[in-house]
Amino acid sequence: MAAGVLAALTLAMFYDVLFGAGDAVLSKEGADLSDQFVYWRAFGFGELGRGNLALWNPHIYSGAPYLGGMQSALLYPPNWLFLILPPAPAFNIGIALHVFALGIFMYLWARYRRLHPASALLSAALLMFCGAHFPHIYAGHVPNLCTMAWTPLLFLAIDGLARKPSLRWCLLGISAVTMQILAGHPQYLFYTGVAAVIYLVFRLIKAERRKLVALGFVGMYAGAVCLGAVQLLTAFQAAGQSVRSGGISYEFASMFSLPPENFLTLLAPGFFGDIDSSSYWGRCYLWEMSLFVSVTGLVLAACGVAWGRRKIILPAIGMVVITLLLALGSHTPLFRLLYDFVPGFDKFRGNSKFIFLASLFITLLAGVGFDALIKGNRAGRKTLIVVAASAVLVAIAAVSIYSAAGADEVLKNSWWRQAVGAVEKTGESYLPAETFRDPAFIQKAGNAASGSMFIASGTLCVVFVILLAARFSPRLVYLLALLAVAEIFVFARTNRPVFRLSRIENPALRDFLDSAPGDFRVLNMVSHNNGMMTGAKDLWGYDPGVLRRYAEFMTHTQGGSADEATQYVIFRKPNRLYSMLRLRYVFARRKGGRLRTIEENDPMPRLQLLYDYKVIADRDGIFAAMDDPQFNPRKTVILQSDPSIKPIQPPRRGEVRLVDSSTDHLTIKADLPAPAILLITDTYSIGWRASGLPGSVQDDYDVLPGNYVLRAVPLRAGKHHIRLEYLPSAFIAGKWISAASVLIYLSAIGWLLLKRRSRKKQKAS
Numbered sequence: 001m002a003a004g005v006l007a008a009l010t011l012a013m014f015y016d017v018l019f020g021a022g023d024a025v026l027s028k029e030g031a032d033l034s035d036q037f038v039y040w041r042a043f044g045f046g047e048l049g050r051g052n053l054a055l056w057n058p059h060i061y062s063g064a065p066y067l068g069g070m071q072s073a074l075l076y077p078p079n080w081l082f083l084i085l086p087p088a089p090a091f092n093i094g095i096a097l098h099v100f101a102l103g104i105f106m107y108l109w110a111r112y113r114r115l116h117p118a119s120a121l122l123s124a125a126l127l128m129f130c131g132a133h134f135p136h137i138y139a140g141h142v143p144n145l146c147t148m149a150w151t152p153l154l155f156l157a158i159d160g161l162a163r164k165p166s167l168r169w170c171l172l173g174i175s176a177v178t179m180q181i182l183a184g185h186p187q188y189l190f191y192t193g194v195a196a197v198i199y200l201v202f203r204l205i206k207a208e209r210r211k212l213v214a215l216g217f218v219g220m221y222a223g224a225v226c227l228g229a230v231q232l233l234t235a236f237q238a239a240g241q242s243v244r245s246g247g248i249s250y251e252f253a254s255m256f257s258l259p260p261e262n263f264l265t266l267l268a269p270g271f272f273g274d275i276d277s278s279s280y281w282g283r284c285y286l287w288e289m290s291l292f293v294s295v296t297g298l299v300l301a302a303c304g305v306a307w308g309r310r311k312i313i314l315p316a317i318g319m320v321v322i323t324l325l326l327a328l329g330s331h332t333p334l335f336r337l338l339y340d341f342v343p344g345f346d347k348f349r350g351n352s353k354f355i356f357l358a359s360l361f362i363t364l365l366a367g368v369g370f371d372a373l374i375k376g377n378r379a380g381r382k383t384l385i386v387v388a389a390s391a392v393l394v395a396i397a398a399v400s401i402y403s404a405a406g407a408d409e410v411l412k413n414s415w416w417r418q419a420v421g422a423v424e425k426t427g428e429s430y431l432p433a434e435t436f437r438d439p440a441f442i443q444k445a446g447n448a449a450s451g452s453m454f455i456a457s458g459t460l461c462v463v464f465v466i467l468l469a470a471r472f473s474p475r476l477v478y479l480l481a482l483l484a485v486a487e488i489f490v491f492a493r494t495n496r497p498v499f500r501l502s503r504i505e506n507p508a509l510r511d512f513l514d515s516a517p518g519d520f521r522v523l524n525m526v527s528h529n530n531g532m533m534t535g536a537k538d539l540w541g542y543d544p545g546v547l548r549r550y551a552e553f554m555t556h557t558q559g560g561s562a563d564e565a566t567q568y569v570i571f572r573k574p575n576r577l578y579s580m581l582r583l584r585y586v587f588a589r590r591k592g593g594r595l596r597t598i599e600e601n602d603p604m605p606r607l608q609l610l611y612d613y614k615v616i617a618d619r620d621g622i623f624a625a626m627d628d629p630q631f632n633p634r635k636t637v638i639l640q641s642d643p644s645i646k647p648i649q650p651p652r653r654g655e656v657r658l659v660d661s662s663t664d665h666l667t668i669k670a671d672l673p674a675p676a677i678l679l680i681t682d683t684y685s686i687g688w689r690a691s692g693l694p695g696s697v698q699d700d701y702d703v704l705p706g707n708y709v710l711r712a713v714p715l716r717a718g719k720h721h722i723r724l725e726y727l728p729s730a731f732i733a734g735k736w737i738s739a740a741s742v743l744i745y746l747s748a749i750g751w752l753l754l755k756r757r758s759r760k761k762q763k764a765s
Helices: 002-019 032-049 077-083 087-112 117-128 135-139 142-148 151-163 167-183 186-206 210-227 229-239 260-266 295-307 310-327 334-341 351-374 381-404 407-411 415-425 433-437 439-470 474-493 507-514 528-534 548-557 576-581 619-627 729-764
Strands: 024-026 498-500 521-524 583-589 595-599 607-610 612-615 636-639 655-661 665-672 676-683 688-692 704-706 710-715 718-726
Touching (some): 002 024, 002 474, 032 087, 087 351, 117 474, 142 167, 151 186, 167 210, 167 229, 186 310, 229 729, 295 310, 310 351, 381 407, 381 415, 407 415, 407 439, 433 439, 439 474, 507 528, 521 528, 576 583, 607 665, 636 676, 710 718
Antiparallel strands (some): 607 676, 704 710
């Protein structure tokens, strides 16, 4: 029945896109789904459908790791929908499925905590549609949604382990963490792990067999690491070369911390405007800064704190406090300590993501509060006074804001205008500075904020009436659950946009590329990831997995400091060195939306034989040498160490040609009258290796960084038949570890099932 109710809620939320024809997709056009994941899924699962597990992505950053980027999520079973369905229904069904899964797992956890089925359903519905979860659909954060869905199942496993340690709870925890690993969002995986460790500490306080519980928890994560090793180890190796390999700066890591004023979203989700970036005037992005779980849910959570069993609520209260403290990030001194001394906190930005874990426990407390009401607790005089007083105070605040946001008051520089201006001064709002100086906008913002506060006050009044009436007719408490679900459902539905995939297609660009064959690259300023769908190869991309070497080089070519390289580069004009990256066309958008094409002269070929080289060990020295106008990448290659084979000027030029290629390999034939350096104008990465095929004068080949970012292969004189392949050692090791772990995992499940069957037979006899 619970599954049916949650499925009905899910269908009511998504029925139009699940059953409607066409290419409508859940998300906002211009957000991550349209800018990244449409292309990533098209490329990755297109290759997988042809039997190729793509480890390397040749379409962005002049080449970059793909499977190791984690967000590819090729090995995540629910994503295999993309192998059998067109993109639009695959995305929509996948999103709806994970919203439902989050709800059903939350229900199971709440039921295990011995909450009434209706209370568990309430907790599940509030979490499904809450502000810390559902708006990620707007932002197109598909891996976020997939990773979050498994969180309640992990906490259920921890509770089960704490109550009665057994193999089945370990296996359940292993399943949840493995699915998080494969789902593709390492930050939520890490933050969930941090919260799980803290929660385990709370549970160990009252656990009877503490050592066994702690060992079981370690086994959960160890087992998940082994099962997901093929993904995780490959990702670690790729991350070790990425722009975030050495950690990110404190300033970058502290971005997107939860602003303290956003605690107002607990009561008034629209206080800072709509989730649409054109009207949201708060700091950062609202889809990661909203704490809304419904006003009624918040009241019920407070009731849970007051009335719940200590054994249940104390760990939950502790988790809410700690995760909210972590979400505040740079707004507290704690984050500096975590950044400096706790591994992992220097790898990510966006500490506000901890609000999802806080919401998990707030909604659990709401279920506890509702459970207490169902089981006979009645709102006493103090409770009613607090709710009524809260309604009055919120109404007074709303009136005050409405008054201060009046046209005359705004022009007089009222406190409201100063408050809005204070947000702009933080530098964390993404609205133009002039917007905050527009009296009409300030007034509009005040009206929206006061309106949201009035709604909160009105809701509190309704809650007061229901609580009062329930003292005389206890069954009326169920109206609180209906009110809470209605609130959160309306909130979610109003923040659930769709766009059509045809809107992001660019027929003019595709036609142009079809009419210009050749092995070249483009710099698509309209959509860097577009090439993953059209087949073009781009100099840049949209993903944090850009290799550090490449990011440093591109940052340097645009006048920035290589030491401060990130995944973001502002391209002002092409650099002459881009010819060695095979740049031929730059695409930009004209006024009016039309495509503007700029052709670059004389891109280098993919394969180039060179007989002159320099050895410069340090990065800055290499950049300085390449900046010299006399440097010609067609004649000279810069290496960071002496090659094993020294090239010499030949009596005649050698020949080299590409025989065949895929995403992960090149087959090359060459005939050289003298030793040479083969420069391959694709990005260098440690995972690339070369070997001789039959008929080659060499058996082994070195793949070196050439010109800091490209691949250089020293060749002897003679005939060569080479296979150059991207096959990271971590992937090879991870593949065998995962295969063995799957067998062990399935054997453990089989043993449990046989044991259970044996017990049933014994009882029957």
